[in-house]
Amino acid sequence: MDLWTKHCLCMCEDFLTRLSGNESGAENAALVEIENMVMDMGGSMLTQYGLPEPQQEHFERIGIDYKRETSYDIEKERHISNQNRNLLNEEQRIVHDSFVESALSATSGIFFLDAPGGCGKTFLIQTILATIRSQNKIVIATASSGLAATLLSAGRTIHSTFKVP
Secondary structure (H helix, E strand, C coil), rough: CCHHHHHHHHHHHHCCCCCCCCCCHHHHHHHHHHHHHHHCCCCCCCCHCCCCCCCCCCHHHHHHHHHHHCCCCCHHHHHHHHHHCCCCCCCHHHHHHHHHHHHHCCCCCCCCCCCCCCCCCCHHHHHHHHHCCCCCCCCCCCCCCCCHHHHHCCEEEEEHCCCCC
């Protein structure tokens, strides 16, 4: 709490400008932002750390997630997709095309990718992510472990993304 009290004004500065000097609104907005960052990293609600509880509406959280998933540079994703697709082997290309076709046509499907280490699974997944994002679609890259999530573009753990135990 001392840390928040000491640095509250500095952390609220940007929000004060956006909210036309509304101090309580700016303080709440800063707390919401901090809590969202902590939650994204797998942490707990701010009250668990002795900080005030922000008044976070459901739509604010959805807006943050939506903003994160739609803020990709489409041209960069297109470049990555084009460059990587040219490097896929035949099996990878079949998986890539099947997955992308299913995702873009909104048909349901289950895909299981299994291969020994060093066979290009991560490269294939990165290519799939870039291809779908280059079409201005939302793709949520998740993995079962933090280490695996760090290998994916904007990857997060299943636990932090979907709040599963």
